[in-house]
Amino acid sequence: MRIVFMGSPDFAIPSLEKLYQSRHEIASVVSNVDKRRGRRAKPSPTPVKARALELDLPVMEVEDLEDPDFYRDLKDLQADLFVVVAFRILPPELLEIPRRGAINLHASLLPKYRGAAPIHWAVMQGEQQTGCTVFFLDERVDTGQIIAQRPTDIGINETTGDVYNRLKEMGSVLLTKVVDDIEQGNYKTYRQNHDEATPAPKLFTEDCKIDFDRPARQVHDNIRGLSPFPTAWARLDGLKFNMYRSALGPDQNLAPGVLVMDEDDLLAGCKAGTVILKQVQLEGKRQMSGKDFMNGYSGSGRLK
Incomplete structure (x- = not known):
């Protein structure tokens, strides 16, 4: 099939690479326009655009998805299928272009965690399992008919970054299989139960x-659900204190936010129980272990 691939962040790169290696033809890669990723930096391409250029694939940058010229350019590609991974919401008129529809890889077990940050919210809510879903896009966000899903367990100390790295590889394998199945007509779809839907808005x-x-x-x-980005934080002595990795600590009677050392562990008191702060960073300092941080710390010892 002739495929138009749409994506921007690195989550989409394994999917792009596997489709590139498949028997299907990538007619074009659509990605966001180049932008500055630092105050003084020159505009740089999205990770997907950069990888597409390395693979010598044609690329279309788009700012306005409703631009008539963009619509015409897409239609001229005569695509059989649009494949969307971590991109933007497509206007309804674009969904009508490809002969076999438009599919999306989403990093949750839909209908749970619809929205921009599904992995973050699954981890933050203490879910023991998440996964990825490939579904047909329709006019509403993350509501289309499901083609295939694949689950994965979430470890009690895993971060969003850990799960993200696993899902982008798992999802690419599932997505490529679905594309093959669509070509052969060897698939079934089923509706989502909208009553079970949960939101996963941007953080x-x-x-x-x-x-x-x-x-x-x-x-x-x-x-752990906010690690490594956008990053959990609190105030310590008036400075921003980032926390990247933690674990459940012993059941000690510490006031909320109070920091103490327990042998080699940095504990923070909670309303009930404690957490071990394993990887932290005080504003203006490098990231380090909780133990190394406390070795050079002489402040109030309370997070607010």
């Missing part, structure tokens, strides 16, 4: 502040 800095006046398990799930 902002203000959403990442940790409230230690909560049970330890909730604090731990939030820290």
Whole structure:
């Protein structure tokens, strides 16, 4: 089949590579326009665009998905299938272009965690399992008919980054199989149960502040669910204190946010129980272990 692949972040790269290695033809890769990724940096391509150029694939950059010229360019490609991985919401008129429809790889077991940050929210909610879903796109976000799913367990100390790296590889294998199945007509679809849907909206800095006046398990799930980005944080002596890795600690009677050393572990008190802060970073300093941080620390010892 002739495929138009749409994606921008590195999550989509394994899917692009596997389709490139398949018997199908990638007629074009669509990605976001180049942008500055630092104040003084020159505009740079998205990870997907950069990889597509390395593979010598034709690339279309797009800013406005409703641009009539973009619509015409897409239609001229005469694609059989659009394959979308970590991209934007396609206008309904674009979904009508490919002969066999448009499919999307989503990093959750739909209908759970619809939205921009499905892995983050699954980990933050303490889910023991998540997965990936390939489904046909329709006019609403993440609501289309499901073609295939594949689950994976979430370890109690795994971060969003850990699960992300696993799902982008798992998802690429599932996606490539679905593309083959669509070509052969060897697939079935089923509707999502919308009553079971849960949201996974984009996370902002203000959403990442940790409230230690909560049970330890909730604090731990939030820290690992926000790692490595956009990153859990609190205030320590007026400075931003980032937390990247944690674990459930012993049941000690510490006031919420109080920091103490317990042998080689840095503990933070919670409303019920404690968490071990394994990897931290104080504003202006490098990232380090909790133990190394406390070795050079002489402040108040309370996170707020």
